[in-house]
Amino acid sequence: QSALTQPRSVSGSPGQSVTISCTGTSSDVGRYNYVSWYQQHPGDAPKLMVYDVFKRPSGVPDRFSGSKSGNTASLTISGLQAEDEADYYCFSYSGRNTFDFGGGTKVTVL
């Protein structure tokens, strides 16, 4: 069982927005701005989409945005597109000289 809790799945129609939550505790997500998000298509390696809660690496569309409130971080995909269908994982420093991933969320484009 992952230390960070994500919904198992979310879905939306093309053009809609979806939000994936990542709930931790005051010792990890709530304490550090070290939350990042990864997209993984089947058979591929993960790809960094958002880091330090809300920053986007070069080349990542601005449809992807991150935020945090208290012990919960969120990834929002606006203007959902077919190629956004993938698994998404949050990742955070846990403050005990370890890191944790969320269990992953499958995004389905209807």
Added chain:
Amino acid sequence: VQLVESGGGLVQPGGSLKLSCAASGFAVSRNWMHWVRQAPGKGLVWVSRINSDGINTIYADSVKGRFTISRDDAKNTLYLQMNTLSAEDTALYYCVGGVAGHNLENWGQGTLVTVSS
């Protein structure tokens, strides 16, 4: 940037294996390097990190005392020595690196480790 893992394979329970990750266009000596694994059909699990200083290392509780992360700057290669392997260690192992210690910026394609008798 290219990270290429190797060394995976089939190993019996209790056995050992050493994974390698050869980097190109990317200096392991100037980056923070991680190993992340993914069991078949399962989620990502963080395994270990070596700091950019090449000295400080940290591990997930599930591998502490059994796995050792290291690097060879001259060969620009990251390693993971895995001992006392069990079926629970069966996974695709990814080598990951980046300029910040808490972000997983550049990923390899992974090497598969299967622990079975």
